[in-house]
Amino acid sequence: QKEVEQDPGPLSVPEGAIVSLNCTYSNSAFQYFMWYRQYSRKGPELLMYTYSSGNKEDGRFTAQVDKSSKYISLFIRDSQPSDSATYLCAMKKWGFGNEKLTFGTGTRLTIIP
């Protein structure tokens, strides 16, 4: 069983729709949760990060973490064609020395104009 599970998609939604992306994980030691956006043939770009459980909002993006369920989500409101990319969830344990990120497989998202 992988430590982090993510539906690879592909996911296609019409422009303006709300997008929901999710990951589940098995290791309760993860404390930091991140979402990266990766355009084709580019490096990942950090979108959101959350420490422990809770919600965090930044513009059209909202990240949610439910540690009791080991489930994290990223919501994109008013989706735009420019949001079309692969979205990767990533997680990290707490503490100096625990620098390694564990990634999900990524979800390919296409926003249809």
Next chain:
Amino acid sequence: GAVVSQHPSWVICKSGTSVKIECRSLDFQATTMFWYRQFPKQSLMLMATSNEGSKATYEQGVEKDKFLINHASLTLSTLTVTSAHPEDSSFYICSARDQGQEEGNTIYFGEGSWLTVV
């Protein structure tokens, strides 16, 4: 935001030769950098953790003698693919942690380097 620069972005080399990829943190110091490999439509696979001034820590299954990592300064790590073969063709990405920031939101990625071995 912080910038991590990789060079070259694209490289083609012949089988049997070696190729070096550089990863630089442009506006912060990074005691730790990471090297990943990514195959098409797949997620990032961590190859090794590069530690400034000491030996890299390789993930299980990654050949240390084939993928040489050097982290000679707080802003530069290099990955050398030695005796390259076509199966080494891939997208290589580095990331770096800004040691001056709090945990969690401080790992930045480079733009990646496409290696094609012919």
